[in-house]
Amino acid sequence: MMQIYRIAHREYMENVKTKGFWIGILLFPILIWMMIELPKFLEERGIPTRHLVIVDRSESLGEIARQRITLLNRQKTLGELQQHMAKATEEQRQEKMEEINIDPDQLLDQLEQGLEQLGNPDLEIQPFKPDQLVKIGDLLPEQMLLNDLQWNNIKKLLLSQLPDDAAEFIEPPLRFKEVSLPEGISLTDGNQQIEDALRPYLRSEMMLKSGDEEVELFGLLIIPEDALEPEGRVRFWSSNLADTDLIDAVLASLSEEARQQEYDRRGIESKAVAEVASMKVRSIKFNPNKSEGDEKVGIRDKIRQYAPIGFVYMLWVAIFTIAQMLLNNTIEEKSNRLIEVLLSSVTTTELLLGKVFGVAAVGVTMQCAWIGSLIGILRYKAGPSATWIADLIAAVITPELLGGFVFYFIAGYFFYAFLFAGIGSICNTIKEAQNFMSPLMLLMMVPLGTMTFIPNDPNGAIATTLSWIPPWTPFVMMNRMAASPPASEIYGTAIMLLISVVVVFWLSAKIFRIGVLRSGQPPKLLELFRWLRGSHS
């Protein structure tokens, strides 16, 4: 026992001292941090106000397009306002952990009352709860956003509800802003003329004047008179056609208008159409595996269903990296013949176990650092999406998922570790090992491939079959864990896995014993087979 500990201890200390280990530990949180921060950073810095010219040849279509653009701008502001409110009320929301159900109709009524009261200083405004404040942005109807007066009042009302110590809300820049044609060109010129004249502006070779500023022209939108006719085409010029938000929104608004006109022409009441179109058949989902009264399937269950994918990934990465570590240093010890000195002091079994345990400890340290930093970052970053993260953490930290992860990590790791150590023992160089590794790699890829479809049918035939194949059991069973697979399968596959771990250990120990002392060419398969039959030790 002591020998195993000493070998494991050295293995651990030597690995922990390497640069690779620390890079691995630090890289993960840095990547996570960047994944969270980068889109935000790009959004804040990357997308400036887009300036555009609208040439409207029709009677009223230009106005419809402009309204849609205003809506886009205000939705952006509203989004930021929501985030601002969420941040400002974070403390209050965290104090009251109980979940409250928000009734959208009632909340909108309250908002309308509030707006009325805003004009009348004598009436007291019924205060919003912090959760309502965050949620209300999602409920505001488009008409309210498009009405200038109402929009300004809503902003005023919501901001007045924030705690006194809240930071000042700074309105973000507009997403899109219309600018007028440069001097020398007028709307009365032909499309061709306008397009030719604006070409250098669109190519950013010339700057356009907007008030006192010189701005870049993002796009030119020409709405023809017959835009709503089947042959009509809206002409959109931009050197960045990948950004389709603007043109999509404009086309959506015009299509709506076209449909509206068509309803009118056919004498169909559009309101009725909208009502009919909004009809939806709904469902409630029940899970028979849950206790009575708790069978309803909610968001939390959805997260629970898919959270194991994260675990499977982690399991895979962990097993793969640390088993690889084991392979490398077995080959190192073998190629510099240290193994012989070691074997004069310890038995092969002690050596094999010591190495496997030591490297496992390295892996566990890495995993703990990763999970710790992930939870740390999520908690620190928990802004408006705090409830989602709480849901996630609550879903993940359940006895069966965590217990499953620990069990499958240990069993899966030992399964592959013994296999890799066995391979390491018969190879003198990494290059030789690669020949043996490729089939093993293919074997390990299978659970990755099945990972995404197993949650959709966690107790189906494929999932069940794969669960019984030991190299895949840890991954597939982990994947199915949230769907409460039958107990007989959980225990059956676990026992099967444990038995195969013992078998792999026994085989590896045998190969290891002969392999580590052998130099020169790695053995042929037939020869390996003979070793296993014991006619060569």
Next chain:
Amino acid sequence: MNMATSPIELNHVTKTYGDFKAVDDISFSVPEGTICGFLGPNGAGKTTSIRMMLDILRPSSGTISILGARRALDVRSRIGYLPEEKGLYKKMTATAMIAYFATLKGVAGGEAKRIASELLEKYGLGSFQNHKCEALSKGMGQKVQVLASIAHDPDLVILDEPFSGLDPVNQGVMEEVIQDIRSRGKTILFSTHVMSHAERICERVVIMAAGRLAFDGTVDEAKSLLPRRVRVKGKGAGAALEQLKDVTHSSPSSDGREGVVEFQLREGADPQQLLKCAFDQNISLEVFEVVDPNLHEVFVHLVGEEAREAAYR
């Protein structure tokens, strides 16, 4: 320890790989407190035998007793071993490396470190204690390996080719290390195919050839396997002494001196009779030397022509 048993005892030990007999029915023992050379050409089965002594390999048949135990691992804390091919953990410091191997032999962690730095100091590597092994020269690395194998003060030290790859100065240091261990009453078995080392420091030799035991005994016993030779220089001495019946062979001296004739005598013959004969015949001698055969010659004699190449290395 049971004084009746030798530290190393092999009884009819055989090791086969398929049809190939790497070691073929060898039996020998090494008395306590001796330095025993384990000689043989390449491929004679020395390393396989050593691995069997250390229980790294199991014999196909026969029994081995090490320090009175059936299995070397049961007495591992009393055995030190330096394998033929020497390697180090590149990223470990010299001290840590020696201490690690000592702890595997049961020395406590702190004590192991203290011993490691003492040993490094003693054998001239004091200033390299905290150098990583990859920064050491080949000779230094090999010294570190040897020290790692003896840091736990073993009763039996087995060294496989300890001199290979060392320059003459470091070979001297290695001899010193071996003598040091011997002076503390420990038993040493070392394999080599450089006869001069063996002749200088061994009391006993075991010679293997093609998997079989060719000789087991003291160095003197080994030398007595070959007849003694007499070198003589004097006018007419060659022709006169050749006639003696105990002289089996005469030739110009193998050391290349001008006019010196070398006579090989029949086994058990007294060299004095040559002197007497010369005196009787009034031949005045400038040189008269009785030469014992050296280990090299015994070795070549025992293992045959096939091993000449190995022996000369």
